[in-house]
Amino acid sequence: MPTDSQTESTPAKPGLLRRLLQHPKLLLITPYLIGLLWTSLHPLVSIVTGELKCRGIYIDENGLDVHRHRVDSYPMERFKRVEDNLSSQTKDLIHGTEATGMCDALRAKHVNGASIECLRHEATDRIGFDIVMISPSIGPVVQSPEAIVLVVNDAISKTKQGDWYDRSDLYASILHLIQRLGSKKDCTWLAKTVLVVSPVLDARDLAVRNATSASNHESYSSSDLTELVEAFLSSYSGKQPMPSSKSYQVTPLPPSFSYPLIRTLLVLSNIPTHPLSLSHHRTEVRILPHGRGGNLPNLDLVFATALSFQIRDSSGTTLRSIYNGDSEFRAHPFRDVEISFVNGAERLWSVISGGTLEKTLGWKENSAKKALIQYAQDLGGWLGFVSALMLGRSAPHAPALERGIDSLTIELRVPIEPYTNVMTTSSTPTNIHTHHADLVRCTEHLLRAMSNLHERLHHSVAQYTMPSLFKFVSHGEYIFPAILVSLPMVGRATMLALKDLKRFRFFFALVVTGVVCVITMGIGIWSLYWNQGMGVHGDASINLSALVVYLVAHLLVVYISRRIVRTKMSKAFEHPLNDDEKATLDDFHNSLRFLACIFGIYLHVPLLLANYSLGFSSSVFWTPLLAILVVPPSKCCGLNRWLRLAISFIKFNFLVATYPPVLLVPRIFGSYTNYVNVVYTPLHLMLSALWMSE
Numbered sequence: 001m002p003t004d005s006q007t008e009s010t011p012a013k014p015g016l017l018r019r020l021l022q023h024p025k026l027l028l029i030t031p032y033l034i035g036l037l038w039t040s041l042h043p044l045v046s047i048v049t050g051e052l053k054c055r056g057i058y059i060d061e062n063g064l065d066v067h068r069h070r071v072d073s074y075p076m077e078r079f080k081r082v083e084d085n086l087s088s089q090t091k092d093l094i095h096g097t098e099a100t101g102m103c104d105a106l107r108a109k110h111v112n113g114a115s116i117e118c119l120r121h122e123a124t125d126r127i128g129f130d131i132v133m134i135s136p137s138i139g140p141v142v143q144s145p146e147a148i149v150l151v152v153n154d155a156i157s158k159t160k161q162g163d164w165y166d167r168s169d170l171y172a173s174i175l176h177l178i179q180r181l182g183s184k185k186d187c188t189w190l191a192k193t194v195l196v197v198s199p200v201l202d203a204r205d206l207a208v209r210n211a212t213s214a215s216n217h218e219s220y221s222s223s224d225l226t227e228l229v230e231a232f233l234s235s236y237s238g239k240q241p242m243p244s245s246k247s248y249q250v251t252p253l254p255p256s257f258s259y260p261l262i263r264t265l266l267v268l269s270n271i272p273t274h275p276l277s278l279s280h281h282r283t284e285v286r287i288l289p290h291g292r293g294g295n296l297p298n299l300d301l302v303f304a305t306a307l308s309f310q311i312r313d314s315s316g317t318t319l320r321s322i323y324n325g326d327s328e329f330r331a332h333p334f335r336d337v338e339i340s341f342v343n344g345a346e347r348l349w350s351v352i353s354g355g356t357l358e359k360t361l362g363w364k365e366n367s368a369k370k371a372l373i374q375y376a377q378d379l380g381g382w383l384g385f386v387s388a389l390m391l392g393r394s395a396p397h398a399p400a401l402e403r404g405i406d407s408l409t410i411e412l413r414v415p416i417e418p419y420t421n422v423m424t425t426s427s428t429p430t431n432i433h434t435h436h437a438d439l440v441r442c443t444e445h446l447l448r449a450m451s452n453l454h455e456r457l458h459h460s461v462a463q464y465t466m467p468s469l470f471k472f473v474s475h476g477e478y479i480f481p482a483i484l485v486s487l488p489m490v491g492r493a494t495m496l497a498l499k500d501l502k503r504f505r506f507f508f509a510l511v512v513t514g515v516v517c518v519i520t521m522g523i524g525i526w527s528l529y530w531n532q533g534m535g536v537h538g539d540a541s542i543n544l545s546a547l548v549v550y551l552v553a554h555l556l557v558v559y560i561s562r563r564i565v566r567t568k569m570s571k572a573f574e575h576p577l578n579d580d581e582k583a584t585l586d587d588f589h590n591s592l593r594f595l596a597c598i599f600g601i602y603l604h605v606p607l608l609l610a611n612y613s614l615g616f617s618s619s620v621f622w623t624p625l626l627a628i629l630v631v632p633p634s635k636c637c638g639l640n641r642w643l644r645l646a647i648s649f650i651k652f653n654f655l656v657a658t659y660p661p662v663l664l665v666p667r668i669f670g671s672y673t674n675y676v677n678v679v680y681t682p683l684h685l686m687l688s689a690l691w692m693s694e
Contacts, residue, residue: 035484043378060460102130105165123231128200147260173440225396265407286411291401294611298457332384341380378467389613492627493597509591527672546661561693
């Protein structure tokens with residue numbers, strides 16, 4: 001038994017919190033690493049539901065039920081051409097002297113009826129479109145009629161000659177859809193007005209398209225289609241300039257074509273794509289919800305679209321189905337990222353001898369391998385989805401989301417031969433590709449489900465990320481690891497305020513912060529010129545101009561901060577620094593770091609709430625630089641002179657490499673966005689003052 005004196009002399013062990021406080025770097029880095037680990041487990045774990053799986057597909061809106069009905073298969077052959085019934089002008093159009101539009105094709109194929117109306121509209125001098133309005137045969141079932149808009153575009157059709165109907169399998173199936181929707185017998189369920197919009201291509205545009213390489217479909221289809229959607233919505237809402245180009249005034253649509261309230265807008269785009277390899281000929285279907293600035297449609301619309309592609313036709317056949325055929329489904333545009341993750345998982349499995357490991361542990365054969373590959377695929381899909389939101393890779397429906405209309409883009413990518421640009425599966429002038437026909441059949445299925453709902457989608461969630469088209473991570477799930485990643489900035493600011501507040505050099509910190517704010521405003525005004533000059537004066541000259549401006553701005557901030565420090569410590573720099581003078585140098589550094597962390601917190605909190613993908617990525621980048629990787633200047637003063645010069649050289653190169661004109665624009669962002677001007681630029685200037693003012 002120990003005596004009382006021995007017990008009293010034994011020091012008490014410090015508690016866990018006190019031990020953590022004695023190691024502040026460990027206290028700061030722990031939540032950061034936990035946040036990253038938690039984020040990487042999103043495809044496997046759902047903390048909100050308490051399950052070891054990601055949340056799956058479901059529809060929260062009761063009226064939006066896609067399982068109540070089936071849709072007949074669509075024709076696999078085109079209508080027979082009867083040129084005797086066509087006018088001489090239409091015959092010329094068909095023979096290629098000038099490209100025709102959707103309205104001409106409707107008249108040529110005798111697709112008409114009391115409920116079908118078609119109009120060719122020139123929205124601006126360079127944007128025109130045909131619009132078909134299909135009214136429900138039973139009339140609107142609610143007092144204010146509602147509309148669903150389909151915007152259709154075929155990238156490869158612009159390089160072909162002939163009629164609108166004949167030069168595209170997608171257009172041919174869309175015409176069959178119009179015929180069905182306008183029939184009282186086939187679509188008695190239709191309770192909403194359906195508007196079909198298709199771009200008009202005149203002879204001059206056709207010549208330009210023919211001169212363009214047929215392998216470069218994606219380079220013009222996305223931006224052109226976005227402008228088409230924007231011009232249509234501006235025309236529909238009345239005479240007003242297009243938001244993306246305020247110099248263009250649009251011509252309003254007549255009241256007879258613009259009275260229903262648009263509830264949903266769907267963009268159907270056909271972009272034939274070269275296959276990954278000679279043995280990989282799989283059609284890819286992309287259901288893209290991404291808008292600008294992190295905007296997303298209601299999740300019910302995304303899942304209703306995904307479920308519509310799983311439903312077989314009324315005959316139960318699987319031969320003509322996209323979903324049951326050899327197709328890949330994605331909710332993001334980065335196919336290569338997802339495939340690279342899968343290939344990496346397969347290589348990892350071979351390196352660790354996974355088959356032997358399964359036998360040793362007594363697991364079912366290939367069960368662990370399938371789980372690993374599925375996790376890699378979902379993680380790659382989640383990163384692709386987040387990257388699309390972060391990089392601003394908005395889909396063509398983005399202008400509709402900005403107007404409060406739930407919308408998304410459906411891209412069909414049928415493989416084509418690399419040199420002939422012919423689809424790898426059957427498609428002839430008389431036959432329609434099975435996947436194009438089934439795409440439109442699934443679209444009719446979705447229209448029928450949407451027709452049952454006579455209100456705006458308001459259930460479910462509007463902020464989410466998706467590991468795959470059939471899984472999602474909600475805002476309430478991913479916000480917790482995002483907070484953990486940003487928490488070190490809060491911890492660093494709190495520790496500085498509690499420990500060194502009395503020693504802060506507020507004059508120095510406030511002057512440098514004020515200079516940073518003024519320079520940021522100036523760069524923001526200057527960036528308006530840079531954004532307008534992109535693609536006009538040449539990206540190289542614009543980037544060179546921006547690089548010079550940023551270099552001058554950083555040199556100015558560094559000069560002012562160093563000047564104040566040198567003025568306050570002019571006598572101290574004449575001889576080796578003693579302990580008090582080193583502490584004074586640390587005071588300048590800590591004062592500025594405190595305000596830098598406060599800046600980082602207040603800039604990232606609203607960003608995380610508005611655009612999680614961009615806010616989380618930015619927090620991952622800035623948190624270590626501002627709060628974790630901190631070396632007091634007093635420790636650097638004791639180093640060898642050449643070592644200090646080497647450290648300064650590395651810091652300078654890092655700052656130059658991360659300049660917005662070098663790192664961000666145009667490599668990551670296409671222009672100087674609000675994030676670059678309002679968040680990245682001031683934090684980068686503050687980091688320059690912190691690193692180069694010692």
